[in-house]
């Protein structure tokens with residue numbers, strides 16, 4: 001496997017059948033070697049700097065009914081909330097003081113947030129924080145809507161492709177949501193000029209090694225500025241309640257592989273990774289990740305934005321989360337920096 005890993009580092013891609021072989025047969029020794037190479041590559045481009053993003057979960061209303069997601073429409077046990085413009089701006093102010101220079105507005109697909117409502121909020125953040133990046137993570141919208149939000153001052157957009165394969169996609173989502181329309185959104189976002197983040201869940205129900213190979217080949221082609229991957233974790237109020245969670249080992253291996261495939265990409269150590277293992281995010285950084293996204297949402301709504309069970313940091317104040325993060329990153333030799341953290345993968 002070492003030869004395949006070396007080849008991946010040199011050529012920054014692998015043929016589909018080699019991806020499949022690598023992902024099926026890797027050993028713990030292979031992971032150790034891959035992660036060492038991934039750290040080397042990350043060090044070349046980003047040194048030991050860890051970028052932070054302030055996540056503001058501004059609505060948990062969602063019109064969609066994705067089988068894996070805790071805030072799906074059919075989940076009647078979720079207490080629904082929306083943050084006001086004033087509250088969102090307060091979160092940004094608190095975040096700015098804590099050293100954040102990127103704000104991520106994430107939410108379900110909530111009809112309340114029309115283009116008019118959202119562009120007004122984005123414009124207000126843009127005006128008050130001219131030196132900050134504004135990232136949206138609000139699902140599928142029309143090209144025109146994406147354009148209006150971009151014109152209002154949004155710079156970045158996170159939209160995981162979830163799974164490239166259309167049959168697998170259909171097994172995770174209700175009828176009407178398609179892999180093709182998801183991917184079309186991503187191409188539209190790129191065309192408009194957003195810095196784009198995509199990605200997928202590791203170990204989602206029915207996921208095969210072939211699916212993962214296709215996910216990696218799609219990411220190579222899309223060439224996004226960020227790739228977000230994390231383990232699938234079941235949520236008790238979804239159709240996938242009884243399914244198995246994705247594995248730490250495979251997630252770490254994929255992080256290292258993505259670092260070698262897209263050397264300059266931004267790679268978050270996700271909250272889901274920190275949820276399946278107490279030191280998951282640290283291990284993610286040691287596998288090549290260089291971004292962490294602490295929560296800036298008001299404490300009283302944290303417990304309502306639960307995409308999966310046992311999510312970490314739902315009881316922390318933002319300041320606590322950041323202080324803990326700085327400490328845990330320093331302990332493994334990394335520095336959390338005050339920076340917009342723009343991607344070098346342009």
Ligand code: 5AD
Nearest residue numbers: 068069160231232233235272307308
């Ligand atoms: N486990 C892990 N990740 C999940 N997401 C949604 N539900 C879950 C879950 N049960 C991820 C999706 C989505 C992102 C915001 O969170 O990939 O794109």
